[in-house]
Amino acid sequence: MEIVTSQLANGVVVGTTIALTALGLTLIFGIMHIVNLAHGEFYALGAYFTWVAYSLLNKFWVSAAIGIVATAIIGAALLMIFYDKLKGAGPLRWALLTLGFGYVLRELMQLVFGTDFKLVAPPLEGTIPWAGGVYRIAVTVAGLLLILALALFLKKSRYGVLIRAIANNRDAAALVGVSTKTIYTWVALISAGLAGAAGAFMLPVTSAYPTMGLEIMIMAFVVVVVGGMGNIQGALIASLLAGLAQSLLTLIVEPTVATIIVLVAFMLVLVVRREGLQKLW
């Protein structure tokens, strides 16, 4: 029985990670209409930057903060560098451009860090019976707090209002003097930062390796589509569902088969309900 509950707890950790990554994805999609195929590499960057900072400073939470900020800056720089050139370009060109970024980033990380696993010991020791390591619980709480903070930021702050205004009607927002490019830069920073946070938090759990970004990105895309593109609440619930389903399935089948089952199940949801799950809640 304990193995089931600890797998459940693990599912919540995985689900939170997917949620953080997916929220960045859905944010940039909902506001800038970009399918960011390099998003998974931002997650990997977050983990690697944190690892580098940790090996210099030996303080985990400070290193994680450095990793998140560095990822946010590099991610936003990549997304905004060709922004003017690609103005008015459809989703296809953006998808291919970010795919190109993804190739370059993944290979660079492999060249710089090698293919081995970069380990970091969890900053919090100890386990809680039936639930697993203390660190995992702390990370889940931290992740959920970040998501809450994002929701509050979007709802209450001045920038949040501007972001929602642009998402709602870009031309009208520009007409009343909102600088779309500034807002887009902020959105890109937040989006890449969320992926970086997920990567930094998962570093002590999964360690860092070059293909980690690809794996999380597939799940993130699945939950973004199923949760309703651009829908934050939907993405959150779908993430937790996907994380739990995947963790529980690994009790019965191999991890790859678990991924296949989750992928196919979520695609069947799309076939049955075109708008995903969003109107169910």
Add this chain to the structure above:
Amino acid sequence: MVNALSKSWSLAISAVFLSVLPLVLPDYYLYLATELLIWALFALSLDLLLGYTGLPSFGHAIFFGIPAYAVGIILTAGYPLIVALLVAVVAASLTGLILGYLATRTGGIGYIIVTLLASFAVFLIAFSWTNLTGGENGLYISRAGTLAALSTQAAYAIVAVSTALIFLGARWLVRSNYGLLLVGIKTNETRAQAMGYNTQLYKFQITIVSAMIAGVAGVLYALLARSLSAELVGPELSTEAVIWVLLGGTQTLLGPMLGAALFILIKQALNTIRAYPIFLGLLFIVVVVWAPSGLLKLPKGLWKSFRRRNTR
């Protein structure tokens, strides 16, 4: 340039070029040319979806790889070629039906993501179902009864004739009223619907046509290369094919075919460099940012600006 290319004299040049190749090229290069023709055929099938109908499929490798695997699995099980080909046709139509249905369920960006995820799912299945596909080790088809058992020239001839015939068929299709309707769906689907056309039905049909052509390419590849790996259904090949089409210029049929050949040649040249995915990624970025309408249209643009300067 594009108009000129679609004129009949360019067809004649292409035909002469294709028939001279086996006379002048040594065996190794002729084999390479045969492979390039197969990839060109694959690119053509994607252009029908992406270029003409505006369906940005990021999972097109599924249509290529599944029939290829079907042929490989049936041949390896010891059945004759004709059975393998029949199974491949069934497999191609089934995948076309399923993804065609998906195409009618999702639009635009959703279509990009869903097809990409589908390609990834099929890749994972091909990779982990070791008993059927050989998994990580790949699937090897024995030589007898495949194109490899023929002379290089004969294999080239079979591939070249199939490619040429399918190209002519596709050219006829896109120039017919049906082809005009496809472009109409791409440019303004709402208007096409308002005029009374069932656009979902047409999207569904063209997906199946495209799947069949990609399937022919996949089967030819299986019979020529005789070694299949999960990459043939995966997202990497799927997305690369989109770049081939873009590189050659969408909605031109011949452009994507040249784009495929050019890209594969560049890739083979870079393959020896250790970090070649970096160059691949940079190539993606360059094409998307600076040559979004294809290299074929680049000379046209240059010629226009040249003429403008001279008449001034």
